[in-house]
Amino acid sequence: SRRGLDRRNMDPAERVVKAAWYKGAVVTHRPKPVSPIVNQSKNKNKQAKKPKPAAPSKK
Structure with a gap:
């Protein structure tokens, strides 16, 4: 009963x-x-990822 009261x-x-x-x-x-x-x-990541592959592609 004590538990119930507490x-x-x-x-x-x-x-x-x-x-x-x-x-x-x-x-x-x-x-x-x-x-x-x-x-x-997600949009910002996509925009930042676009130029990244372009650099090695030119090389």
């Missing part, structure tokens, strides 16, 4: 902390805001 007392506080942390984690790991950044990185 659990009940910690539930509200832990729930709020976990909810806030989970919300932050979900927002940080959301694919929507990351998608545009990943697309931009």
